[in-house]
Amino acid sequence: MWCWRVRRDLTALADGELSPRRGAAVRGHLEQCSDCRALWQETQRAVQLQQRLMPGAFEVLDLAVDPMLREVRLRLDDDGSGQMRRWFWHPAVITAAAAVGLMMVSVLGLFNPLLVAVGLEEPPEEVAQRPELFRDYPLFEHLEALENFDALQSGSGSATGAEANE
Amino acid sequence: MSGSPPAGRNFLACPALTGHGVRPEEDPDVQLMLAVKRDDAAAFEALFRKHIAPVVGFALPFVGSRAQAEEVAQEAFAQVYRTRHRYQPHAKFTTWLYRIVRNLCLSELRRAENRSARVSVSDRTNPEENARPVTDQQTQNQEDALLAREGISRMQTTLLKLPEQQRSALMLARVEGLSYQEVAQVLECSVSAVKSLIHRATMTIRDELRDMR
Numbered sequence: 111m112w113c114w115r116v117r118r119d120l121t122a123l124a125d126g127e128l129s130p131r132r133g134a135a136v137r138g139h140l141e142q143c144s145d146c147r148a149l150w151q152e153t154q155r156a157v158q159l160q161q162r163l164m165p166g167a168f169e170v171l172d173l174a175v176d177p178m179l180r181e182v183r184l185r186l187d188d189d190g191s192g193q194m195r196r197w198f199w200h201p202a203v204i205t206a207a208a209a210v211g212l213m214m215v216s217v218l219g220l221f222n223p224l225l226v227a228v229g230l231e232e233p234p235e236e237v238a239q240r241p242e243l244f245r246d247y248p249l250f251e252h253l254e255a256l257e258n259f260d261a262l263q264s265g266s267g268s269a270t271g272a273e274a275n276e
Numbered sequence: 277m278s279g280s281p282p283a284g285r286n287f288l289a290c291p292a293l294t295g296h297g298v299r300p301e302e303d304p305d306v307q308l309m310l311a312v313k314r315d316d317a318a319a320f321e322a323l324f325r326k327h328i329a330p331v332v333g334f335a336l337p338f339v340g341s342r343a344q345a346e347e348v349a350q351e352a353f354a355q356v357y358r359t360r361h362r363y364q365p366h367a368k369f370t371t372w373l374y375r376i377v378r379n380l381c382l383s384e385l386r387r388a389e390n391r392s393a394r395v396s397v398s399d400r401t402n403p404e405e406n407a408r409p410v411t412d413q414q415t416q417n418q419e420d421a422l423l424a425r426e427g428i429s430r431m432q433t434t435l436l437k438l439p440e441q442q443r444s445a446l447m448l449a450r451v452e453g454l455s456y457q458e459v460a461q462v463l464e465c466s467v468s469a470v471k472s473l474i475h476r477a478t479m480t481i482r483d484e485l486r487d488m489r
Contacts (some may be wrong), residue, residue: 155482159427160478167431169329
């Protein structure tokens with residue numbers, strides 16, 4: 111067996127990471143080759159030194175574990191609220207919310223005075239009976255007059271919007 | 277030792293161990309992680325308390341300062357929790373954890389390089405702050421303790437000089453106790469590559485610390 115092939119396996123042998131078959135072959139060579147055997151002893155010492163010193167090299171002492179854990183939990187909470195914010199501002203969600211809002215307004219009949227005012231819907235029967243009460247009003251006064259139709263109707267035929275408001 | 281390469285980029289689904297490493301079902305951390313997957317906050321806390329210090333220690337030589345290492349470790353655990361529902365117990369928990377930590381460290385390193393803010397090796401860590409005597413001080417005289425401290429300090433300096441992959445492989449194997457196959461899973465390379473990385477790192481440290489025994 112070539113020495114260079116054995117030498118590159120020495121660290122793995124010291125770490126116990128060679129397969130039994132390969133380990134046996136390397137050990138067999140070490141028994142016969144004094145140069146490789148010397149290198150093997152040196153490698154073993156190097157590995158032992160590392161195992162002894164390395165754990166202390168970057169060991170962290172006095173770690174404030176509880177505050178760190180709290181910080182991680184805060185981050186995860188922020189993730190949750192952040193996801194909620196992102197979810198809320200999704201275009202599909204905004205469109206759906208707008209559609210539901212419009213449907214609610216429509217079902218509750220809140221659009222009706224507006225539709226009457228702009229002429230898209232027939233006015234109530236009462237308005238049809240006294241159209242002159244509303245004819246000259248601009249849009250917003252027209253809406254107000256509709257709300258006060260009873261007062262207008264019970265007043266004189268020449269009642270104005272200002273009188274209706276009173 | 278199996279020569280099969282680890283799974284590709286999918287770090288959530290590592291192949292089951294075939295070497296001498298601990299099997300996933302025998303790993304208590306895997307059981308804790310499965311509990312985390314079921315939204316068990318106590319299990320997450322247990323994993324955090326067990327692994328936070330080694331994770332900070334692993335990140336320290338990458339990022340250079342204790343504060344940054346703690347930051348990376350916290351983010352790693354936050355990622356563990358965020359991705360808990362996709363976790364598959366195909367390997368030891370630590371192989372998964374350290375892959376997350378290493379990726380975060382490399383990202384941090386890239387950011388630091390972009391800022392061109394790399395500090396000198398001696399400034400990156402404070403040996404006095406992090407080093408400790410390996411053996412029990414009560415049974416050693418002061419001279420031994422000082423020698424041990426010096427040895428740790430020199431080891432630290434030598435480790436910082438190693439290329440990133442060699443240092444990662446060596447620390448995972450020697451400090452975290454991972455098998456070569458598990459190290460390969462963390463580093464996303466083949467077992468033979470890990471063997472070569474650890475061998476070269478070991479030879480470099482041997483040459484640097486030749487006078488120490």
